Amino acid sequence: MLKKHAILISTGLSIIFIVIASLLYPGGSIHDVNSVGFDWTKNFMSNLFGSKALNGADNPARIWAVIGMVFHSLTYMLFFVNVSTKIPHLGSAKIVKYLGLSNLIFIVLIATPLHDLMLPITSTIFLAGLFYITVFVLKSRLTVFKFLCVICLLLYYFTIALYGFGYVELLAIMQKVTFLFSLVLILGLEYNTTKEDFLPKQQS
Template identity: 30%
Template sequence: MSPQPPEKKYRLLFPAFGAIIFCILYLVAAWRYPGGSQTDAKSTGFSWKQNYWCNLLNETAINGQPNSSRTVAMIAMLVLAITLIYFWYFFPQQAGFNIISRRIIQVSGAAAMLTGLFMSGESHDMIINLASLFGLVAIGGTFAGLYKLKWKSLLWFGVLNLVLVGLNNYLYYNVELRYYLPVVQKITFFSFLLWISLISVKLYRSSQEQ
């Protein structure tokens, strides 16, 4: 792992702080959501069992009211994008990749997050698929980096996240089971951000030991 100057080591914790800020903004946006879900269009407020993250990004809530949560949700998306772009910028450096591999991971991670900013539009599914394609490359690079660093527990935690992503896709395309998707989506969100945060903390602690 590349050494960090003492005054710059704290920057390794930036993704963890970004993840915390995103979660706080997520809660605020959910609190401001007027209401309505795919299963009950007339419901009031945000349902953790029935609403999706993308519901917070739409201009109009499902119950037909102006979506007062949208601004906060958009800020949360921007925070998430900056957080993960930064993570995939510095992680390949810390993991000791060569310049070509480093650039592939950095560009793929940035492309995934910048593409994801447009998921609130009409081409939601296409945007999600495109962002997922770029993200798969960046996550694959993260796995490779964890393997190089011999951080097996974090590597297996990453595998768990991939299983959760696969479960999300399975539920999305299986109409009979889609009722469970909103809950699984939130678990996946939390698990992925926890994974990124733990990697950042591990990098910081490793830099402290050098």
């Protein structure tokens, strides 16, 4: 039971702890250091991980955000490991599996002062894994997931572009949209696909 629903449990715990962190965040954003609380449209997730909030107050949200990030990292790792068992090509399956395992290490470090360095690393690892998965989904009979995988990739590319060009206002919103969409895709692929679904159409 626990193993079967490990990804769902990990996802749920991640969301719960991050929401708790957002409720405890004292205030301050890049737009207004005197703002009160955490604004999901203006604050970044990384604001929750500082020892001090942007308004200068001690940040009691930090420990809850770190715990949430640990479970978020665990969700990604479990997903990549599980989906790798469904991929028919052994070499690609191993790559997806090891990308998931390596991403666990780097994504946890996002919650540290190494955030600016870890973000492009974890994004690259996740996108590489998602790209591999998308290739096999596109070859399969999983019609709905073909669209969802492509949309998820585009959302990530768009969000990364916003980050690179410094469009912080829209980036704060897209960060959460991409985060939630990727979790929906992960849960969908985990609980609504089988190994047979990933076989190319002519082999199914």
